[in-house]
Amino acid sequence: MTCKSAHDRDLIRSYMQGDEKSFENLLNKHKARIYTSIYMFVKDKDLANDLFQETFIKIIDTFRSGRYNEEGKFLQWALRISYNLCVDHFRKNKRRPTVAASDDFDILDILKVNEDNQETRIMKRQTYDKVRQLVDCLPKEQREVIILRHYAELSFKEIAQLTKVSINTALGRMRYALINIRRMIEERQISLQ
Template sequence: MTSLTDEQLVEAYLNRGDERAFGLLVERHQERLFGYLMGMVRDRSIASDLFQETFLRAIQAMNARRGSYEQQGRWLAWVMRIARNAALDHLRSRKKWQDVSPGSDDEGPSFWDRLPDEAPDAASLLGRADLWEEVEAAIEQLPPEQREVVLMRHQSELTFREIAELTDVSINTALGRMRYALINLRKLMKPEWFTDEPASSPSRPAASQASSVS
């Protein structure tokens, strides 16, 4: 069953009530989802609660639409929207999130044309497992909307189109937020990080604190 696609696992859960299929979906994506939630709320206990809430909401939504549920894009993007809504509900309740309307990033040259030369260096460090704790600390200092797009792109591996749809902005705005995030990250990163050779190290910390929902 582990070789099945997300879509096939969803069908197995909806059509046959196979709870193992849903458990595999959770297991397959828990690190990405928990990493996103952890980056958003910056509290492991709260992130764990929101992780549980996300999959409970997903189960409820899928069961309510059993027989009429339709795949619209990737299942991960769909459940990421649920996770994002849960995180924003939490942040808004504590007045730690300010909605940002699409602005000047919608117009002008393309994202890559406007990106400063040093910004790609910052992007390359996002994949450095040996520096992940340091990079993660830098990401936490970004403005919320910039932090979110970095987490969605590099933690959850969503496309910019999916990020734009999830955050209800244009693709150019999503790209613009990434642009400014990389610029700000470059300022926060230490010069020696760019000269050190990547060390052989394990992948990013897994979402061990995120209990699976079965």
Template structure:
């Protein structure tokens, strides 16, 4: 009988799938610091990082139980990819909600044309534009898509993007430049009108 701490990640995954709960505890214990550090570095909020960390391992458990893990790389890389996707989802939702607080000012911010509700047509057009842009971003090469998402959905600086993707700032800037060039080409090719008017 092997001790779980002597087994590699993929063997522990197999043991967990077969019903060994201690294998999962070992996997979480082995990688929790790296995963949590990765999340907190991006979201820069300890409470939010804890929530995303918990959601990450809930998704990991569900995916393992549903047979959605394949041994085509390192287990921890797969977990980090799940965490990364959850972070992106969080920032997308936050950007769509775009909440503003009225508590920090004496002026009533919401008594403003800026915050007047769009009519239903404006909202439909905006939703369609957002959806079209999202689809175009998905067509970009992985490195270009990543820099667009990190910059525009997650609000990271190019210095932060360079650090997260382990490239120089010039490379990150270059990827953004090519991403924007390619997006323009895709917009023209698809004949899309990305304005409200």
């Protein structure tokens, strides 16, 4: 067990014993990764906020009812809840997420980037934008594995468990996603420099 999961477990225990500040600390510790993974699926800031809140309502309900299974993997469990809420949303609405030009959320706001000069920042932003557009063009299963691996930073084992497929299937989806991205870069003659 890692120090990080032990710390989460301590925060959860403190919260379940009545310390509201412990839950706030747990939320602050993981909110960026959970919100980012939700947003990358739904591509809508308001919907992402709603699903993020719904995720933590479910987490609180599970804690308060004593149904939390303490395995030392709070983040993976919370991401699974958020993932399932996203899937449920799209099943109910049967629509594919789209990116609106007016979205004011940007993954780069959460990522920590070393201070660069203005030109380097512009080039990085343009590269990230191009990569995001390519990821959005991937089939759903491939897009999922890219988001979960690179934005939510899950291992392939965690991705396999979350999406209910084998590790080999998750690895295969990543491989095909990278092949498809390379193909699109070549076909569209996109420069990522």
